[in-house]
Amino acid sequence: MLREYTAQPLLTDLYQFTMAYGYWKCGREQTNAVFELYFRENPRGGEFTIFAGLQDCLLFLSKFKLREEDVNFLRKVLPPTTEPGFYDYLRNIDTSAVTLRAVPEGSVVFPKVALLEVEGPLAILQLLETPLLTLVNYASLVATNAARFRLAAGPRKRLLELGLRRAQGPDGGLSASRYSYIGGFDGTSNVIAGKLYGIPLFGSMAHSYITSFTSMSEVKVQTLKPASEGEPEVNFVSLCEKWLFQVCHLLQMPQNRTNSSEFAAFISYAMTYPGHFIALVDSYSVMSSGVPNFCAVSLALHELGYRARGLRLDSGDLLEQSLRIRGCLRTCANQFGVSWLAAVPIIISNSISLNDLIDLQQQDNEVDCIGVGTNLVTCPLQPSLGCVYKLSQVDGKARVKVTEDEGKMTLPGKKAVYRLYGPDGSPFLDLLTLLKEPEPKANEEIECHALTRREAGFRVTAARVGTLHQVYYQHGQLSESLCTTSEIRTHAQNSLDNLAPKHKHLQDPVPYQVAISRKLRDLLNDLIKKSNPSTQCPE
Template sequence: MLQGCTVQPLLTDLYQFTMAYGYWKSSKEKATAVFELYFRESPLGGEFTIFAGLQDCLLFLSKFQLTKEDVKYLQSVLPPTTEQGFYDYLRNIDTSAVTLRAVPEGSLVFPKVALLVVEGPLAIVQLLETPLLTLVNYASLVATNAARFRLAVGPEKRLLEMGLRRAQGPDGGLSASRYSYIGGFDGTSNVLAGKLYGIPLFGSMAHSYITSFTSMSEVEVQTLKPALEGQPAVDFVSLCKEWLARVCRLLQVPQDQINSSELAAFISYAMSYPRNFIALADTYNVMRSGVPNFCAVSLALHELGYRTVGLRLDSGDLVQQSLKVRRTLRTCAAEFGVSWFSDVPIIVSNGISEKDLIDLQNQRNEIDSIGVGTHLVTCTSQPSLGCVYKLTQVCGKPRIKLSEDREKMTLPGKKTAYRLYGPDGSPFLDLLTRDGESPPRAGEEIQCNVLSKRGECLRVRAARVETLYRVYFKHGQVSQGPCTPLEIRTHAQNSLTNLHPQHKHLQEPVPYQVAVTTKLCDLLTELTKESSPLPWQPDSSNHTA
């Protein structure tokens, strides 16, 4: 069963309905049309994008229908000259005649290659434009942003999404949690995302929990039962105080400098979650209070058979602090004979960006997990992917949009897309063909024209050829079973693994090539000549790759 963000048909731009009326008035509403949803440039300075949002698109299509209340509202906002017959038409429209082909969700996608190909009655597929763009644009952008964070930090460290409170509203926050997981994050703090999408949850305490305690007298429960069942409860408060004295002597930290209210908060939390104790150690002073208090409570838990989950830092020089904390943990582990204590995970957060992660990887550090919020969910360096939805064919006739800005020219006609792989298993070119053309075959020479090089002619041979599009929606029904976020995440990570490293560089990556067949290139040239006195011409030079 599909589960995701439900978008209503009225979540659209008014001009979609004014155009639909124009189509209806001109008796063109039933003309078969093909639209393509794609982007013109890879985001965030990179060379790849992770396609996301398909499951929500399918959910939207499967439920698309205007209610009586929707139509009544449209009657109140459209010009009074709009004929009643149009509203009767709107009451009965659905997506039973719509077909949607798409690249599998989680795939790597590249500029000018359609992510979605939508075919159906002109007025209806026009009405789908804004909702589909809404569902794909942000989802793909945040999944790609997350993938870049993962590439920046490497595969070893855990990445935790913690951006719900910083996201653009509740829908943005939920989408960010879902699609950052697909992009390579390991977990989220968002409880609803955990429930809906099965994303692993992470969370401990905030500074407010610690500052809510003012003294040890506020720790009302004094005892804790050992992990081993059947053992009597122990005076845990006294045990923590004993361990604090031992830790302070070892670390040569004056015990009178230890913040006792922080200790009270740690003890209270540990007794609430003895098997899941994580402490935020930077509320007052990291090395002269937070870390000694953490060590004391953790070692007291160890004496009762429990094992601490982690220590979190949220301010200051996180790299240097991680080194100091790790040295302290190892010192305690050696002195007190608790071997696992030296490896307690260190978790950091504090407005971390992609650049911060790159810098982190270039320095020696002892950080195990990283919580990321604002820069992930808001995609600070580029707030929009810029997907567009363009008409390419009506009644079997290819259509083209020309522009003084060459990048905004559309590729005409209904098309098929193929991905070509080299002998090393990496993709090296996406090939667009006219619908009905013979597909490229592995081992055969293929002549094509590269889009990013003004039509430069290229001859290539592929070790393997993959058809990119699958039919996901037809006859009003979803035609492929839904994928879970974990399945999409796995596909996305496998796709990234297979992409050649030169295309994954976070700065100045080698461009990935997208090309068109000779037939499609000829069609483009022909339609351009018909529509403009300045025709688009491919270069005549030949190159072999």
């Protein structure tokens, strides 16, 4: 099921409407223009970004229409000198004259390469700026953050997104769940995200469930039906008590040190979900109470034909405890002949950071699954990707922003973007050219120039050349079918897998090259000279 994004045309900055009025006032509102949306630096010192948010942009464009109540509100907030004819203009605008070209959502992307290119009437494109930036910035940042967490954890650990309660409001929480999944997480605790996007859901219990019990007398239901059909119900409480005695004896732990209220909570939950029993074992003492209680209930479930699904740790030295817990599970599995118990998944949570996952890879541990919340969804080390939306052409004429900060200088003209691949099948360079230039060809020398314009040109030969942009929206209609979240996730993982490992290092990655063609370089230099004749641009 695909969610229809609810962003409205008024989800923008006021100055977009004041500029639109300026265009209308001087008769330029229909002038053809081209804008590009891109970012200047990869997040957190990395060398790649995962592009996300395209689908929401397309849904926003397809439904873009100012309602009468929107126009009436604008009458109240725009200066009283605004002419009535402008409001009539706003009532009638739509995006039928807008064309959007973009990189496929989920692709690995790099700085200065346009993620979106929109072409159409100048005033309308101005109104689209802030919404498009809003829909792409956070989505791409979270997807990239999730991909970095996945790289840190390695391919075999399951990653679960648990950040809804820590996210910046409900929209941020929902977006975080979706784009974390696209970036490589395996599931979420967010139920509405599961409904809307088909993301696998995960959930067990909180400490409040366990601490709500005070004694075994609160376990009102005593019996449990075995998994096999036709078997009579068994007194499950007595069965668990029998197993607790045996487990404590085997592990040489005094049974009177186990917490009876925790035991009651585990039994109650196991009878509620006998085929999906997952217990939180750190409400009291992990090794003296939580683990023996879990093993006893799990062995009782096994006797009735069920399997426990896992146990979760949320405090303490998670890695060291995972080793001790696994030892207990293996001891019980060997002694009681229950082989699956030795491999019960151990799940950890508790403000897990990227550095924690790096440490986890470097240290001995028995962790199978990791729940991540705050440090994933809030992106605390870089809260914004910093995408920008810049004018590149007006009325068929290339435009450039010239600034003393060369990193903020724009690239002029309507462009094509090509991805060049080496013999091993991995990309090694993105090439920006003017749209009217001939396409570069595989197995032929291709002239390239660095973005800084201060380095001499260089030549490369690609084993394969791919066109990065495709048309997604034109004539008021979608040009491509919308992908499911799962399909976008698959593309993201394939795109990232195809990137050379040297560009994916979490520390000191090798820079990925983005270059421009000679014609684009010459156009840029020419426009700079015209904007400031004293500027000297080295060839």
